[in-house]
Amino acid sequence: MTYDFFNKLFGSQIVAALIQSLLPLFFFILPFALFAVWFERKVSAHMQDRLGPMRVGWHGWLQSIADILKLIQKEDIIATENDKPLFNIAPLLVFVGSYAAFAAIPFSSAFIGSNLDLGVFFIVAVSGFVVAGILMAGWASNNKYSLLGAMRSAAQIISYEIPTILVIVTIVMVTGTLNLNTLSEMQTGHFWNWMIFGGPTFGIAKFLLIPFMILGFVIIYISTLAEVNRTPFDIPEAESELVSGYHTEYSGMKFAMFFLAEYANMFAVSAVVAALFFGGYQSPIGYLGNLIGIKWFIPIEQLLWFTAKGLFFVFVQMWLRWTLPRLRVDQLMAACWKYLIPLAFVNLIIIGLITLI
Amino acid sequence: MREYLQNIWTAVITIMIGMRVTFKHLFVPAVTIQYPDVKPQLPERERNRLYVNMDDCIGCDQCARACPVDCISIETVKGLPTEDLGKTSQGKKKALWVTSFTIDYAKCCYCQLCVFPCPTECIYMTDVYEFSEYDRDNLIYNFSTLTPEEAEQKKINYAQFEAEKAKEKAAKAAAPANPTAVKE
Known part of the structure; x- marks a missing residue:
């Protein structure tokens, strides 16, 4: 469905296929991975009566972004x-x-x-x-x-x-x-x-x-x-x-x-x-x-x-x-x-x- | 076969029990103290940074002698009879100028042994524990109320007094035949 939409929009099957294949990566997998890393730390912390990351943003929600920035450097x-x-x-x-x-x-x-x-x-x-x-x-x-x-x-x-x-x-x-x-x-x-x-x-x-x-x-x-x-x-x-x-x-x-x-x-x-x-x-x-x-x-x-x-x-x-x-x-x-x-x-x-x- | 099924059953049940325990702990309030924002409740007799109340210090040097790591160093100069050094809060008259009273917290081992011998209870532990420094020299605290110039002045005053006394004594010794009529 989205493929047809992009195909019509750009008039090219290659561009449509490219966008179709990159959509889940940038709009799903990356945000999910960032969220899941933070979520995992929070879940593990609370299961062990700790708090987990608390400093970077509200309840440390920016922690995984900070981690990624660190890893890039x-x-x-x-x-x-x-x-x-x-x-x-x-x-x-x-x-x-x-x-x-x-x-x-x-x-x-x-x-x-x-x-x-x-x-x-x-x-x-x-x-x-x-x-x-x-x-x-x-x-x-x-x-x-x-x-x-x-x-x-x-x-x-x-x-x-x-x-x-x-x-x-x-x-x-x-x-x-x-x-x-x-x-x-x-x-x-x-x-x-x-x-x-x-x-x-x-x-x-x-x-x-x-x-x-x-x-x-x-x-x-x-x-x-x-x-x-x-x-x-x-x-x-x-x-x-x-x-x-x-x-x-x-x-x-x-x-x-x-x-x-x-x-x-x-x-x-x-x-x-x-x-x-x-x-x-x-x-x-x-x-x-x-x-x-x-x-x-x-x-x-x-x-x-x-x-x-x-x-x-x-x-x-x-x-x-x-x-x-x-x-x-x-x-x-x-x-x-x-x-x-x-x-x-x-x-x-x-x-x-x-x-x- | 019986053991086989039993194994599966035990595995399932024990995993369920474990998961129930961890799930309950999701909702148990965390024990973490968010340190710089929230300070922990310190015990009543905690031992942290020393403080010296110089108003009460009589310069007796007992704390410095009690210190096992020699982190306290005190220098004193006798006061002149004409000077009024004030009184301690217990009403005891002070006799010594404390020209220098330094504590090196880099050496201090927080044993509190200096606190007990103090006759005027002027050295004691406070609840301050956040005093780290980048330079070790900054951990040497000077408690003396006198400025360096004043302290120097006191030393000179006392030396002069001593010299005068010695001169007087020498003069006395030089004239023993002098009739002591005033003695009556």
């Missing part, structure tokens, strides 16, 4: 023993991986970067890019801690992609589509049409689906949490063991890229979870635009709902981070291979049987 250190080309390209690759995922995420019915029929598949595929970037960063740093962190990260992300994909497959089985926009459209109406409540079709299958959908949601939430390297699955960064993991050797803006990628990733996986299970951009209670008859207001409302859902799941990620201690490497692998994958398989089979009804 910092020296870009490249050690002599680093593998320079890989070292320089790694943060970009990590960021590209998380940014590309936003292409297939529907922000509202009027804005989706690229209305792909293989939307979810595309997101899973490009988030695999992040592994390459992290491994590259760890290896090129020529630092034992970095390499160890990168190795752990690769093992972790690849392992946890399996339960994620298994749960996505269950959703695909029920809905029959990989397109996130169509998926969101299907869950329109009220919140009982969301996939977590058995999907839009009313019948006995809907009620049978509910417990298994909740199980699926828990599995995908845990595994995506592990995929974005957040505590309790932050063994790639593990401050107390590995200094700071794969980004130990990075400084200045390259470090900021990793940071930005982490927060962009957090929102991306939250958005995917929201789109799969919680109706994406659909309002749970109907639209104000419909009520007062202003049609153009609906996409804006949808954007707000989408942001609210994404932010809620990001908040839960932070909440978990400041609640749970880090898992050991063997525990991490056990949690994935011994618990999440079998459960996801069982869930897949049961939901498959239910959809036959």
Whole structure:
């Protein structure tokens, strides 16, 4: 929709596509990352009965902007023993991986970067890019801690992609589509049409689906949490063991890229979870635009709902981070291979049987 | 199988309990004191910067001797009999000019040992603790009420007095045969 608008406005498909692709970066990811860094500090502080940043602006809301300004000024250190080309390209690759995922995420019915029929598949595929970037960063740093962190990260992300994909497959089985926009459209109406409540079709299958959908949601939430390297699955960064993991050797803006990628990733996986299970951009209670008859207001409302859902799941990620201690490497692998994958398989089979009804 | 399911159950329940605890703490008021804006309540007997009330100081040097790190240095000059040095608040007559009374807070260890021997209770701890300086010399505080010139003057006065006394004594010693008629 916005693409058509820009196409008409500028009369050029290239300019329209460029603007379309840069819109989420400058109007969503960057402000969100700045907000999320501040929010994370505030949440962690208040969970520990502290106050967090209070000095820069009202309750320190300018803190992350001050941090970014500081990072821009910092020296870009490249050690002599680093593998320079890989070292320089790694943060970009990590960021590209998380940014590309936003292409297939529907922000509202009027804005989706690229209305792909293989939307979810595309997101899973490009988030695999992040592994390459992290491994590259760890290896090129020529630092034992970095390499160890990168190795752990690769093992972790690849392992946890399996339960994620298994749960996505269950959703695909029920809905029959990989397109996130169509998926969101299907869950329109009220919140009982969301996939977590058995999907839009009313019948006995809907009620049978509910417990298994909740199980699926828990599995995908845990595994995506592990995929974005957040505590309790932050063994790639593990401050107390590995200094700071794969980004130990990075400084200045390259470090900021990793940071930005982490927060962009957090929102991306939250958005995917929201789109799969919680109706994406659909309002749970109907639209104000419909009520007062202003049609153009609906996409804006949808954007707000989408942001609210994404932010809620990001908040839960932070909440978990400041609640749970880090898992050991063997525990991490056990949690994935011994618990999440079998459960996801069982869930897949049961939901498959239910959809036959 | 039983243990397997039990593990999942324990994990879910314990995570829920942990999350409930942290969520409650979101709404617990923070214990942080916003320091420069809000000052912490100090205990009654806190030990901070020393203060010397020179009106009461008799220059007895006991605090300087009690100090374990020698951060107090006092110089005194005897007052002349003709001078009135004033009284302490306890009504004791002062006999010494305190020409210099310096405390080096860079050395001070805030042990309060100087406070107890003071006979007039003129040296004591205050509640001031924000007195950091960029230059260490600025931490040497001079409490003497006399200006350097006055202090110099007092020293000269006393030296003159001593010299006169010594001269008198010498004169007395030189004329022992002098009949002491005035003695009656």
